[in-house]
Amino acid sequence: MSQTKELVDWHQEQRCQKAVEALGQNGFTAIYCRSREEAHNYIIRHSADSASVGFGGSRSIVDLGVQTVFEEQGKEILNHGTPGLDFEAKMAIMRRQLTCDLFLTGSNAVTLSGWLVNIDGNGNRVAALTFGPHRVIVVAGRNKLVDGDLAAAAVAAIRFSFANIAVILLFIAVQLYRSRLEELKLLRTFPEYRQHLADSLWFWKL
Numbered sequence: 449m450s451q452t453k454e455l456v457d458w459h460q461e462q463r464c465q466k467a468v469e470a471l472g473q474n475g476f477t478a479i480y481c482r483s484r485e486e487a488h489n490y491i492i493r494h495s496a497d498s499a500s501v502g503f504g505g506s507r508s509i510v511d512l513g514v515q516t517v518f519e520e521q522g523k524e525i526l527n528h529g530t531p532g533l534d535f536e537a538k539m540a541i542m543r544r545q546l547t548c549d550l551f552l553t554g555s556n557a558v559t560l561s562g563w564l565v566n567i568d569g570n571g572n573r574v575a576a577l578t579f580g581p582h583r584v585i586v587v588a589g590r591n592k593l594v595d596g597d598l599a600a601a602a603v604a605a606i607r608f609s610f611a612n613i614a615v616i617l618l619f620i621a622v623q624l625y626r627s628r629l630e631e632l633k634l635l636r637t638f639p640e641y642r643q644h645l646a647d648s649l650w651f652w653k654l
Contacts, residue, residue: 460590463560467593470562488512491585495550498583500524502545504553504573508587514552524548528572542572546580553577555588560595564588 464480471478481487491514495501501518503509503526519525526548528541545551553573557565564586568574577584634641 463593464590467558467560467562470560471558472562474562476562484512487587488514491552491587492517494583494585495523498523498549500526500544500548500550502526502541502548502551502576502581503529504545504551504576505529506552506554506587508554508589509552512587542570545572545576548576548580549582551576551581551584553584553586555586555592557594558588558592560593565594 461480461482468478468480479490481490491512495514495518501515501523503515505528515525515527526541526545528538528545530541533541553576555564556567559565564577566574566577577586
């Protein structure tokens with residue numbers, strides 16, 4: 449191992465330990481695992497009394513390979529990402545995850561000040577993360593650590609892909625169109641509202 453890599457690993461470990469300490473101060477039970485095997489064993493050990501296990505869709509958890517162990521142990525697996533499921537089956541599993549014994553999920557970002565930041569399209573992952581399951585384990589790699597405040601973490605949590613950009617632009621377009629409909633309704637109800645619009649700086653000029 450080169451001296452440069454040793455230095456980088458040491459620096460990353462210090463950041464992880466700082467996040468663990470901050471998470472503890474914010475009421476979380478947090479540990480730092482130095483290897484994939486250590487994280488794998490921790491999850492298996494803390495799932496001993498869990499009959500049902502929900503999966504929130506984390507790539508990090510998939511890479512740990514714990515689902516295969518749970519299947520061999522005969523636990524109920526609640527994974528809405530299982531291939532071949534139709535929409536109704538996925539929704540049923542998502543609802544069942546809210547009452548499972550153990551819910552495993554990732555986090556979009558973790559701040560060094562000890563906050564988890566998550567953006568969830570359906571809301572099922574965040575819902576199970578905050579309420580319902582008997583126990584929740586969040587797995588976050590060191591690549592999820594973010595310096596700065598919650599705003600910086602929220603920006604880092606967004607995966608800037610063409611699909612996400614398209615969704616965001618569509619959302620903006622829908623909201624602008626909705627605002628135009630509201631303005632038209634106000635004009636029909638209150639004709640004097642037109643003068644207010646004339647004196648205001650806004651996207652729509654009706």
